[in-house]
Amino acid sequence: MAGYILRRILYMIPTLFGMSLISFLIIELPPGDYLTSLLATMSDSGQTIDPAQVELLKSIYGLDQPFYVQYFKWIWGILSRGDFGYSFEWNQPVSKLIWERMGSTLLISILSLVFVWVVSFPIGLYSAVKRHSIGDHVFTLIGFLGLAIPNFILALVLMYVAFAWLGQSVGGLYSPEFADAPWSWDKFVDLLAHLWIPIIIIGSSGTAALIRILRANLTDELNKPYVLTARAKGLPEHEVVLIYPVRIALNPFVSALGWVLPHLVSGVTIVAIVLNLPTAGPLLFRALVSQDMYLAGSFILLLSALTLVGMLVSDVLLALLDPRIRLG
Amino acid sequence: MSGLPPTQSLPPDVVLSVRDLSIDFTMHDYILHAVRQVSFDLRRGETLCLVGESGSGKSVTARSLMGLVERPGRLVGGSILLREGDGAVDVATLDPKSRAIRAIRGKRIGLVFQEPMSSLSPVHTIGFQIGQAVRLHSGLSKDEARERTIELLRQVEISNPAAMVDRYAFEFSGGMRQRAMIAMALAGNPEILIADEPTTALDVTTQAEILDLVRRLQVEKGMSMLLITHDLGVVAETADTVAVMRYGKVVETGGVDAIFHAPQHPYTRQLLAATVKLERGARTVAPAGEPVLSVSNLSKVYSTEGSFFGRKPFSLKAVDDVSFDLHAGENLGIVGESGSGKTTIGKLLMRVIEPTAGSISYRGADGAMREVTTLDAGGLAAFRRDVRFVFQDPFGSLNPRMTVREIIADPLVVSGLGQDRKQVQARVAELMTMVGLDPKGMERYPHAFSGGQRQRIGIARALALDPRVIIADEATSALDVSIRSQVLDLLLELQQRLSLSFVFISHDISVIRYFCDRVAVMHRGKIVEIGPAAEICSAPREPYTQSLISAVPSPDPRHKRMLNRRRFVAPVPA
Numbered sequence: 030m031a032g033y034i035l036r037r038i039l040y041m042i043p044t045l046f047g048m049s050l051i052s053f054l055i056i057e058l059p060p061g062d063y064l065t066s067l068l069a070t071m072s073d074s075g076q077t078i079d080p081a082q083v084e085l086l087k088s089i090y091g092l093d094q095p096f097y098v099q100y101f102k103w104i105w106g107i108l109s110r111g112d113f114g115y116s117f118e119w120n121q122p123v124s125k126l127i128w129e130r131m132g133s134t135l136l137i138s139i140l141s142l143v144f145v146w147v148v149s150f151p152i153g154l155y156s157a158v159k160r161h162s163i164g165d166h167v168f169t170l171i172g173f174l175g176l177a178i179p180n181f182i183l184a185l186v187l188m189y190v191a192f193a194w195l196g197q198s199v200g201g202l203y204s205p206e207f208a209d210a211p212w213s214w215d216k217f218v219d220l221l222a223h224l225w226i227p228i229i230i231i232g233s234s235g236t237a238a239l240i241r242i243l244r245a246n247l248t249d250e251l252n253k254p255y256v257l258t259a260r261a262k263g264l265p266e267h268e269v270v271l272i273y274p275v276r277i278a279l280n281p282f283v284s285a286l287g288w289v290l291p292h293l294v295s296g297v298t299i300v301a302i303v304l305n306l307p308t309a310g311p312l313l314f315r316a317l318v319s320q321d322m323y324l325a326g327s328f329i330l331l332l333s334a335l336t337l338v339g340m341l342v343s344d345v346l347l348a349l350l351d352p353r354i355r356l357g
Numbered sequence: 358m359s360g361l362p363p364t365q366s367l368p369p370d371v372v373l374s375v376r377d378l379s380i381d382f383t384m385h386d387y388i389l390h391a392v393r394q395v396s397f398d399l400r401r402g403e404t405l406c407l408v409g410e411s412g413s414g415k416s417v418t419a420r421s422l423m424g425l426v427e428r429p430g431r432l433v434g435g436s437i438l439l440r441e442g443d444g445a446v447d448v449a450t451l452d453p454k455s456r457a458i459r460a461i462r463g464k465r466i467g468l469v470f471q472e473p474m475s476s477l478s479p480v481h482t483i484g485f486q487i488g489q490a491v492r493l494h495s496g497l498s499k500d501e502a503r504e505r506t507i508e509l510l511r512q513v514e515i516s517n518p519a520a521m522v523d524r525y526a527f528e529f530s531g532g533m534r535q536r537a538m539i540a541m542a543l544a545g546n547p548e549i550l551i552a553d554e555p556t557t558a559l560d561v562t563t564q565a566e567i568l569d570l571v572r573r574l575q576v577e578k579g580m581s582m583l584l585i586t587h588d589l590g591v592v593a594e595t596a597d598t599v600a601v602m603r604y605g606k607v608v609e610t611g612g613v614d615a616i617f618h619a620p621q622h623p624y625t626r627q628l629l630a631a632t633v634k635l636e637r638g639a640r641t642v643a644p645a646g647e648p649v650l651s652v653s654n655l656s657k658v659y660s661t662e663g664s665f666f667g668r669k670p671f672s673l674k675a676v677d678d679v680s681f682d683l684h685a686g687e688n689l690g691i692v693g694e695s696g697s698g699k700t701t702i703g704k705l706l707m708r709v710i711e712p713t714a715g716s717i718s719y720r721g722a723d724g725a726m727r728e729v730t731t732l733d734a735g736g737l738a739a740f741r742r743d744v745r746f747v748f749q750d751p752f753g754s755l756n757p758r759m760t761v762r763e764i765i766a767d768p769l770v771v772s773g774l775g776q777d778r779k780q781v782q783a784r785v786a787e788l789m790t791m792v793g794l795d796p797k798g799m800e801r802y803p804h805a806f807s808g809g810q811r812q813r814i815g816i817a818r819a820l821a822l823d824p825r826v827i828i829a830d831e832a833t834s835a836l837d838v839s840i841r842s843q844v845l846d847l848l849l850e851l852q853q854r855l856s857l858s859f860v861f862i863s864h865d866i867s868v869i870r871y872f873c874d875r876v877a878v879m880h881r882g883k884i885v886e887i888g889p890a891a892e893i894c895s896a897p898r899e900p901y902t903q904s905l906i907s908a909v910p911s912p913d914p915r916h917k918r919m920l921n922r923r924r925f926v927a928p929v930p931a
Contacts, residue, residue: 254476260425262490262541263462266454272489273478351480352525 030355034345041337045330052329053100056322062092063117063320103323107330114323118316123327126312131331133202134308137227144232145239146282153243157278158270160248168240175237180230184303187226197222200305227304231297235285242281250274276350283350286343287336367438367445372548372581373399373422378435378449380417380426380605391417391430393605399549404575404582406592406613408628409602410837411808415585418602419551422583423462424453439465464494467542471554473534477526483510483537484522490544509540514570531695532563539571543578550575553585560694560864565908565919568595587837589632590867590910593617594919601625613914631839632912635867638891639849640874646685647720649826649858650706650744653680655715657701675701677882679715683826688852688859690873690890692866694905698882699862703830706860707746708737719744722825742772745819749831751811755803761814762799765789768821788817791854793847809840813847820851830862845872866909870894878902901925 064086071078087093091102106112113123152172156165191197198204202223207216250256251274259269298310309328316325348355367374380392392414399405407415420426422437438445439461451458462468470476478486484506491502491509503522510518513536526534535555542550552571556564572595575582584595592599592613599616601609601624609622620626656679660672676698683689693699704710706717708729717729719740732740745768748754755764765785769775786796792813803811812832819827829848833841845868851857863869869876870890877887878901886899897903904925911918 254470254472255478257420257425257427258468258470258476258486258538258541259478261423261462261468263459263464263493263545264489265459273481277478277480352482353479353527 030345030348033348034341037341037344041341044337045334048333049104049326049330050100052333053103053322053326054096056317056320056325056329057096057099059320061320063322064092066318066320067117099322103326107327113327116316116321116324118319118321118324123324126324127309127327127331130307130309130312133306134310137224137231137306137308140224141228141232141235142286144228145235145285148232149236149239149243150282153240153247154270154275156240156244157247157251160244165244172237172240175233176241178233180234180297180300181303183233184226184230184300187230188304191226199223199226202307227300227306230300230304235292239282239285243278246278246281247274250278280347280351283346284343286346287340366443367440368398370400371398372401372440373583374436374438374445375418375422376436376438378418378421378437379433380414380421381431381433383429383431391605392421394435395602395605395607396435397600397607397610399581399583400598401548401581402575402579403597404584404595405598405600406596407583407585407600407602408587408589408592410587410628410839412604413602414605415602416553419468419553419583419585422448422549422551423466423468424448424451424458425462425468426453463490463542463547464545465547466549466551467545467547469535469538469542469550469552469555471557473531473538473558474526476538477534479526482523482525483529487522487537487541487544490541494545506540506544509543510537512543512574513537513540515540531559532567535559535563535567536570539567539574543574546578547580549581549583551583551585554587555584556591557586557588561866562694562904562908562925564591564910565922568910568919571595588910589617589628589838589912593912593914594910594917596914601628617912617914627839629912631842632867634842635838635845635871636912637871638873638894639845639871640688640890646687648682649685649720650683650860651718651720651726652682652706653716655679655702655705655717656713657698657705657710658713674882676705676712679879679882679884681877681884681887683858683860685858686852686856687875688861688873690869690876691860691862691879692864692869692876692905693879694864696881697879699864699879700830702879703746703828703860703862706828707741707744708732738772742768742822743824744826744828745822745824747812747815747819747827747829747832749834751808751815751835752803754815755811757803760800760802761785761789761806764803764814765799765817765821768818772822774822784821785817788820791820791851792817807840809836809844812836812840812844816844816848816851820855823855824857826858826860828860828862831864832861833868834863834865841868842871848872866894866906878905 064083068078068083084093091099094102103114106114111124113127115121116123116126119126152168156168159165188199192199201208202220203216204219204223207219210216251270253274256269256274259273260266264272297308298314300306301308301310302314309332313325313328315321316328375398376396378392378395379390382389382391395414395418397405397407407418409415417426417430421432422439426432432449435449437448439448446457446461448458448461451461477483484503487506487509488499488502491497491505492499495502495505497505507518507522510521515521515533515536521529521533526537529537539555550571555571556567559567568591571582574580584591586592596613599609599611599613600607601616601622603624609616609620609625611621616625617629620629655676656674657676658672658674679698679702681689691699691702701710705712706729708717712730715730718726719729720726721739721743727736727740729737729740759767762782762785765788766775766781769781769784775781782799785799789796789799794810794813794817798805803814806814812835815832832848833844836844848859849872852859859872861869861873873890875888876890876893877884878893878897878899879885880901886893886897886902893902894906897906900923904923907918907922909918
């Protein structure tokens with residue numbers, strides 16, 4: 030097992046290298062660079078800038094160098110000094126910007142994942158065991174609604190509900206009076222009061238998908254001969270279901286770790302913008318629009334790393350859960 | 358026990374009495390009467406065989422004895438009286454989720470299924486699954502249950518039980534899995550053992566061992582056994598009493614000798630005739646044409662190289678230095694147990710997979726020999742027009758979204774001959790008539806046909822391009838015995854008419870004996886013996902072949918073969 034994990038970590042190195050190269054390349058693909066988009070914004074607002082000064086800025090930022098030189102300088106900075114480069118737009122080191130955002134992103138992602146698991150497991154189990162019952166049909170309908178309604182609409186509706194009926198301050202993670210306050214019990218309660226909206230919205234489609242997957246998987250497993258074997262032993266029905274088929278149908282729950290994390294980080298940008306969440310999505314979006322290449326590149330690199338770690342964790346958990354993977 | 362008070366009494370030696378049992382399956386638009394007014398008695402220490410072909414209702418009947426009829430099935434009438442002291446409890450009246458019936462499952466009646474792989478959970482150890490059954494009915498502690506589990510594994514002759522108890526089902530061979538299933542069924546010391554096709558998925562020598570084991574345990578523990586099977590050979594070797602089922606009804610019940618030697622019902626006679634027919638060869642004169650296919654020193658090695666990340670190198674000789682000729686008009690059988698490499702040979706002959714070494718040469722219609730292993734794409738296409746394949750699974754090998762006409766015409770279309778719609782239609786009709794199907798069915802989809810009819814469709818497809826050689830891989834294995842002999846007769850008749858040669862791959866010795874002129878016996882990738890079918894099947898020379906032939910159940914209770922079989926101990930490979 031230890032050898033397997035070590036091997037997987039070794040495999041991650043070339044993968045990450047490839048991903049960083051590709052992401053940097055994609056950021057560089059559109060014509061122009063940060064300066065040209067800055068100039069365009071400035072001339073839109075009627076300002077002008079001396080061409081000589083533009084050339085000076087270019088050489089200061091290193092934008093006049095070829096692509097591969099820029100890339101290796103950036104990568105070398107990360108590897109040697111943990112320096113992810115400098116954000117042109119924010120005038121700050123990228124690492125400072127990212128760590129701020131990554132913390133809240135991870136918090137919301139992990140809570141959403143827990144929400145997805147906690148809600149979809151009992152419903153999926155119920156739907157499979159009581160297939161074609163009224164309850165199953167109701168949950169199926171809700172599930173399809175969860176899949177079909179765009180997240181940002183759900184976000185707007187929940188914000189309206191929270192504001193108009195519950196009288197909450199909505200948007201962001203904290204009420205204005207707590208935003209810059211030091212940590213306290215009240216701030217924590219305020220955080221919880223804000224968190225439920227993004228968690229429900231972000232988790233809704235994942236929950237609906239996992240309910241469907243669990244229902245389908247468990248329905249298949251319930252018809253397998255080993256379930257009949259368990260019944261023939263004289264086991265009570267709830268033990269028959271929980272010990273045998275559910276255990277096997279759980280695999281997709283664990284593999285969900287691998288795909289939910291990147292989905293939560295990159296797929297919910299619109300929700301994060303609507304809800305004004307301080308997560309990675311909006312910042313990444315902004316960085317891509319303004320061609321703030323070191324910031325965007327570092328984000329994509331970190332997201333890739335997170336995805337790979339998520340995959341690794343889910344694979345290790347799967348191996349622990351299923352001896353066919355561990356020993357087969 | 359909280360069951361109903363004993364209401365009825367049974368004759369002293371009867372442990373289980375089924376009377377007028379009826380089970381319906383409520384489908385979308387009709388009701389299927391799967392079991393109709395079935396009655397039988399199971400006596401103490403006796404083996405009762407329920408015999409029937411697929412769909413006769415024998416499995417459902419057996420499961421209903423433990424209250425295990427699943428939706429949409431429903432018990433609609435009759436009684437199942439299980440002895441309880443001096444009285445009896447009617448299992449049919451118990452709620453399938455009640456405590457009373459759970460006390461019967463495993464404790465009074467044990468159950469063994471056909472498919473030992475899927476009947477065991479893949480993610481729990483064997484010891485966990487058996488130990489659970491032990492604890493459920495005994496109140497032993499975890500450690501005591503483990504000891505008892507190891508003891509049970511020892512009783513079913515699993516070697517090194519203390520280590521095997523912590524293994525998973527996929528680490529067991531087929532026969533060992535079935536032994537583990539039997540150990541599980543014995544965990545609660547039941548008085549009755551129900552075995553539902555317990556050896557159908559196993560090789561013939563493994564089948565003989567498992568039947569031996571069950572017989573020994575039954576005598577030791579004084580159990581009664583209800584054995585469900587479609588194989589009259591197994592019945593003759595094991596049964597005391599036989600009940601023959603068809604379309605949900607018991608058509609005939611009687612002692613094993615009476616059933617085999619004085620059958621009353623026409624269906625019993627038909628079933629026996631179909632089985633006994635396969636005891637002899639259908640081929641009388643051995644054809645001595647020139648070789649159409651000549652295989653020499655053919656080998657296929659599957660191997661993976663070791664990798665930088667620590668995977669161990671691995672290599673398996675699936676086919677090991679095999680040579681044989683197929684003569685024109687000849688039926689050559691390739692027989693062997695699972696893993697012997699017989700299917701790999703079929704694939705190599707079609708060049709679906711590439712051989713590691715050796716040559717296959719083929720004599721075309723023009724009389725010239727060609728080397729198959731080096732054919733280019735065009736030559737291979739021509740070769741595959743002449744040499745066709747018939748598959749085992751009549752369900753999986755037909756595309757459910759194509760009509761029968763499209764399926765049969767497919768080879769014509771692929772080879773570019775299917776341009777003219779009228780002509781294709783005429784050819785499909787001709788082929789369907791040839792295999793005994795009504796051409797009116799050509800616009801229907803495969804699901805509308807039975808297993809035997811589907812296999813005929815597969816044969817028609819193989820014949821579409823006027824082939825000269827047909828390779829049939831277990832082509833009759835999925836069929837019931839009466840259908841099986843019909844399909845074999847069809848193939849023989851077609852051979853006469855179309856001057857075909859067959860390579861017939863099967864694990865079933867009776868089918869090989871009936872159909873083939875010569876047989877090659879395979880074991881671990883090698884041909885151990887090759888010769889005339891009659892000779893190999895009656896007087897084999899090699900020890901392995903002797904053990905294989907003697908393990909085949911004989912469909913005559915007066916001449917039981919398995920009890921006196923020869924055992925083959927494989928030499929340890931160097």
